[in-house]
Amino acid sequence: MISHPRFYWGETGNVLTTPLFKLPIPSSRALVPTGYGYVLPDQNGWSRYLHFQAAWVVVLTGLLYIVSALFTGHLRKNLLPGKPDRSLRAFSTAIAHHLRFERPSEAEAWSYNMLQRLTYLFVIFILFPLVIWTGLAMSPAFVSAVPATVTLLGGQQSARTIHFFVSLALLLFVLVHVVMVCLAGFRSRMRAMITGRAGTHMERT
């Protein structure tokens, strides 16, 4: 991103073509006209290695998570909204409550509410598959075997642009998630995440 902070739509794009948009940041390549009088040091080598190592961790643990969520009933019990919540009316009520910053009822505090469930489902079944798909669409070797990976997205530069936005969405999710954990009581939430059991007394912050 820093070596080429310009984004395009379609198959190709470079400094001689018109970008869809540019990020207002300096670049690590002198080739890119950024308007800044300096060039940042190149960090692409190790960060590229780290990126793909992390990608393998995400894919392998992600698969393990999906399979176990299906078999243990985690998906059905904790992530799909409960029967009474599966209506537009319930959805709009939940949004309204949320916007008014109402405290959840005691019962609700012990499981995910509908909005949390929908967010998790969106992250697990939309954002993660999309970030993996658009990532593979940028691999010249992978698309030689499965060309539809990139043609369905309208080109390799389109894939890069979508990959950028989906990564931002995932980053935002992580940040909000960490903030919510801190607000809800860092120690009790961490204990619950690690042991899989909610604490016997709620921590107040």
Next chain:
Amino acid sequence: MTDLSRRKLIIGGLAATAGVSGLGLAARIARRYGLIPPDHGGIYGLGETLTYASQRLLTRHSLAREFHPSQISKRPLANEIPPLNEAFKRLQAGGFADWRLSVNGMVDRPASFSLAQLRSYPSRSQITQLQCEEGWSYIAEWIGVPLSHVLEVVGIHSQARFVVYFSIDPNWWESIDMVDALHPQTFLAYGMNGNELPVGNGGPLRMRLPRQLGYKSVKFITNLTVTDSLKSFGKGLGSASPETGYAWYAGI
């Protein structure tokens, strides 16, 4: 733990043994079938090996996407190149008439080809994308002789496993495995979009490898060495790229 029974201990021990020997076996099979890249060491080695191995299994014979002539980029971007050395400038002044590509190593008939000789071989063209690791790309028609044809002319030994290729710039060299070396789209390119290959795009002779990122398509090629091991080249990591922190395999 109070519920750690003898049965659990035995099962756990067996599982651990099976796991470790399974990994050992997997590593031996992977090495045998050429699924381990030369830069497999270090903390990022595992991810790199998984990528290379899985793509080798998936993309052994697959062809890079080719495009319609109407999709050729209006202006093929000539990326920055390191300053050209005296040897290059001398050859350039002579119109590259004395440019030579020497081929040696594990071959029956080591040879040195002029550009005219390379042009006399059946020429092929492909309209493919050049994708830079930085994020930009362009599409061009590349004209050249398939590397496999040159390797056939010199006759490679059956133990050959890699082709190492060198630019006239001594710090610029790469290598590929035989799957890529014999791939029909791997070219020694001397032309682009119907003309001679411009110096800015790697002329007079450039490696062209559309299934990997641009940095594997080394410019100004003067030597090919066929080998069964990369250990004796540079730091033994396969090419100049891993020595500066970049992956040897760039199929990503």
